[in-house]
Amino acid sequence: MTTLVFVHGWSVTNTSTYGELPTRVQQRAAAAGLGLTIADLWLSEYVSFDDTVTMGDLVRGFDHALRDLHLLDSRFACVAHSTGGPVVREWLRAQRERPGAHSTIRLSHLIMLAPANFGSALAQLGKGSLGKLKSWLNHVEPGQRILDWLELGSAESLSLNLDHIHGGDPAAHGQFQFVLTGDRPDRALYDHINSYTGEDGSDGVIRVAAANLNARHAVLTRNSADTLALNVTQAPRSAFKLIPGASHSGDTSGIMTAGADHTVDSIVRCLRISDATGYAALCNDFDKENAARNQEPVELEPVGPFSPRVHIHDPRSLLIVRLTDEADEPLVDSRFLLEAGTPPNPDWMPQGFMLDRQANSRARHVISMFLNHALLAGSERIADPRDGRKTLRTAVQAHRPYSVNMQPADLTGLVHHAAANMRQGDDLMDVLGPHQTTVLDVVMPRKVREGIFRLTQVLTPRDFREPTAGSVIP
Template identity: 70%
Template sequence: MTTLVFVHGWSVTSTSTYGQLPQQLQQLAANAGLALTLADIRLSEYVSFDDAVTMPDLVRAFDHALRDLHLLDAGFACVTHSSGGPVVREWLRAQRDKPATHSTIRLSHLVMLAPANFGSALAQLGKSMLGRLKSWFAGVEPGQRILDWLELGSAESLSLNLDYIHSDDPLKRGQFLFVLTGDRPDRKLYDHLNSYTGEDGSDGVVRIAASNLNAHHAVLSPQVGARGAVDTLELNLSRGPRCAFKLIAGAAHSGDDLGIMTSAAPATVQAILRCLSIRSTDDYVALCDAFERENAARDADKVELEPAGPFAPRVHIHDPRSLLIVRLTDEVGEPLTGAGFLLTAGVQASADLLPEGFMLDRQANSKQSATISLFLDHSLLAGDSRVADPRNTRKTLRPAAASHRPYGASVQPRDLGGLVHHALAKSAAGDDLFAILGPHQTTVLDVVLPRKVHEGVFRLTGKLTPQDFSKPVAGPVID
C-alpha cells in the first residue's frame, strides 16, 4: 500500500491526538487485504494555534512536507480529522490550479473523520474572550486566521465548497473521497456556557450537515421579464459530485470515550478500512450505496435517552438536519446588509405557516453580515410520522407532523427608495425550496436582487446656463 498520512485538526499540540487509531489500522489492515506497515504511516504535526498562520500557509507547508517524504510511487492516502479535511482539500485545489508551484504527488484516498468542510458554529466561540482564555491557559494562541476560515459562511470556506460543487467529479481523476462523522455529542463534554457543544444534529463540534460533501448550490435570481411591485426570483439548482458519506453511530467529535478518532472504536476502524480498500469507480459507487442504506437504518432509530441521574432521562430525537447558508447580494455583487430574509410556507406564502420547531439555530458570519447560516430540522419540514417512546411504544414522544410545502422565501431590503435602491422580492410561486434541501446536507443559497437605478443618477441637458441639480428628481427606473 502507498504511504498513509494522518492530518489532525485545529489547535492540536501533540500527536497523542491520534490515539491508537494508526496502530489499530495497521493491525487490522491485513484482514482487509491491505499491506500496511507502521513504516508506511506518517503523523502530521502542523501548527494551527498561531494567529499569524493562514490556510494558504498550511497548504504551502503541507506540500513541502510531502516532498520531503520522497515517496517511491509518488502517491499517498490520507486520513484527516476535523479541520484537517479542509486543509487537504485546499491543497488538492492548489495542486490543480497551481501546478507550477505545487507537487505532482498523487492523493488516491482521502478519508475525512468529522471534517469541518462547511465550518463549525463553535468557531465564533473560539474567537471570543472565553476561547482566548482557554488558549492562554494552555500556552497557545487561538489560531485566529484558521478560525476565520472555519466560521460558518466564511468567504474562504464557501469558495472551496462552491468550487467542489461546480468542478469535475474527483472520480475522473482517480481520487476517492470519503466523509465519516459521529452522530451525536459526548454528553460528558457538554459546556454549559455554550449549547453548541451539546447540539443534536452534530458531534459536539461540527454539525453532521457541515461535514457532508453531498452539497447543493441554489440561486434565486431575477425572473426575466417579470413585472410588478414585488420582484420575482427564479430558482436554479446545482448538485455537487456524489461523495461516500457514513454516520458512525454513537461517535462524537473528540474525547477518550466516544471520540471518533482517539477512542478508535471498531466501527470507525472498519469504516476506514472499507474506504481504503476501494480501487475502482464501481467499488466506490457500491460503497456509497451501502453507506446510504446504513445511514437510513441509523436514522430510523432516532430516539436517544440520555441518563439524568435520579431524574427521568432526557429525550433526544435525532432528526436529520439541513444547513442552509444564505448569501444576500444584488446583481452587481453588493451585499444586502440589513435586509430581512424570511422563509415562507404554503400556497399563501406565509411565514406564519412554517412548522413549529423547524428553525434550530441562526448565525450570521462576523465578517460578512449578509451571509446567514440557518440550521433546519429536515424531518419537520418534510413531514414526519409519529415518534414512539422506545420504553413503551404505545406512548408518543412526538405526534405526526404534516408537511407545510411548498416552501418559499421573501426578502425585504433596507433601502426601498432613493436614486439607487432595491425592491421587495420573493421566490416564484411554482418553486418549492424544499427541493434544495437534503437530510444531513448543506445548501448554499445565493439570493440575488435587481439593483434599481433611476434615470436621475445621470442626465444630459441642452441648457447651457448654470443649473442646480443638488436635489435631483429620481425619474423612472432604467431598464
C-alpha cells in the same frame, strides 16, 4: 497503497491526539490484505494556534512536507480529522490550479473524520473572549486566521465548496473521497456556557450537514418583473457515513478513540476501494446504513435521579444564504423570510423548524440557518422506546411548498431594491437534503432611476443636491 498520512485538526499541540487509531488501522488493513506496515504511517504536526498562520500557509507547508517523504510510487492515502479535511482539500485545489508550484504527488484516498468542510458554529466562539482565555491558559494563540476560514459562511470555505459542487467527479479520475462523522455529542463534554457543544445534529463540534460533501448550490435570481427563479447545481456524489454514537473527540466516544471499532472498520472499507464502480457501491452501502441509523432517532440522556432527557435526532439541513444584488453588492439589512403554503405565509412554517441562525462576523450578509429537515419534510409519529404505546412526538405534516420572501431595507431612492418573492411552482424543499448543506445565493434586482446622471444645457449655476428621481433605467 504504500503510505498513509494522518492529519489532525485545529488547535492540536500534541500527536497524542491520534491515540491508537493509526496502529489499529494498520493492523486491520494488514489483516484485510492491504499490505500496510508501521513504516508506512506518518503523523502530521502542523501549527494552527498562531494568529498569523493562514490556510494557504498550511497548504504550502503540507506540500513541502510531502516532498520529503520520497514516495516510491508518488502516491499516498490520507486520514484527516476535523480541520485537517479542509487543509488537504485546499492542497488538492492548489495542486490542480497551480501545478507548477506544487508537487505532483497523487492522493488516492482522502478519508475525512468529522471534517469541518462547511465550517463550525463554534468558530465564532473560539475567536471570542472565552476562546482567547482558553488559548492564553494553554500558552498558545487562538489561531485567528484559521478560525476565520472555519467560521460558517466564510468566503474562503464557500470558495472551496462551490468549486467542489461545480467541479468534476474526483472518483472518475481515480481519487476517492470519504466523509465519516459521528452523530451524537459527548454529553460528558457539554459546556453549560456554550450550548453548541451539546447540539443535536452534530458531534458536539461539527454539524453532520457541515461535514457532508453531498451539497448543493442554489441561486435565486430575477425571472420576470419582481419574481425570483430557483436554479440548482448538485455536487458530485461523495461517500458519506454516520458513525453511530461517535462524537468529535474525547476518550469515551470520540471518533478517533482507540476503542472506536466502527471508525476503524469504516476506514479500512474506504481504503479497499480501487475503482469508480467499487466507490459507487460503497456509497450505496453507506446510504443504506445511514437510513437504518435514522430509524433510531431517540436518545435518552441520564439526568441523575430525574427522568432522562429526551433527544430526537432528526436529520438536519444547513442552509447558508448569501444576500447580494445584481452588482454583487451585499444586502446587509434586508429581511429574508421563509414562507410556507399557498398563498405563501411565514406563519405557516412548521413549529420548531429553525434550530439556529448565525451571521458571519466578517460578512453580515451571509447567514447560516440550521433547519430541522424532518419537520420540513413531514415526520411520522415517534414512539417512546421505553413503551411503544406512548408518543414522544405526534406525526408532523409537511407545509410545502416552501418559498422565500425578500424585503430589502431600501425600497425608494435613486438606487434601491424592490421586494421580491420566489416564482410560483418552485419549492425550496427541493434543494434541501437531510444531513446536507445548501448554499443559497439570493441575487436581488438593482433599481437605478433616472436622475442619478443627467445632461443639461442650462449654463447658469444650478444646485442638484436634491435630484428628482425619474423612472427606472432599463
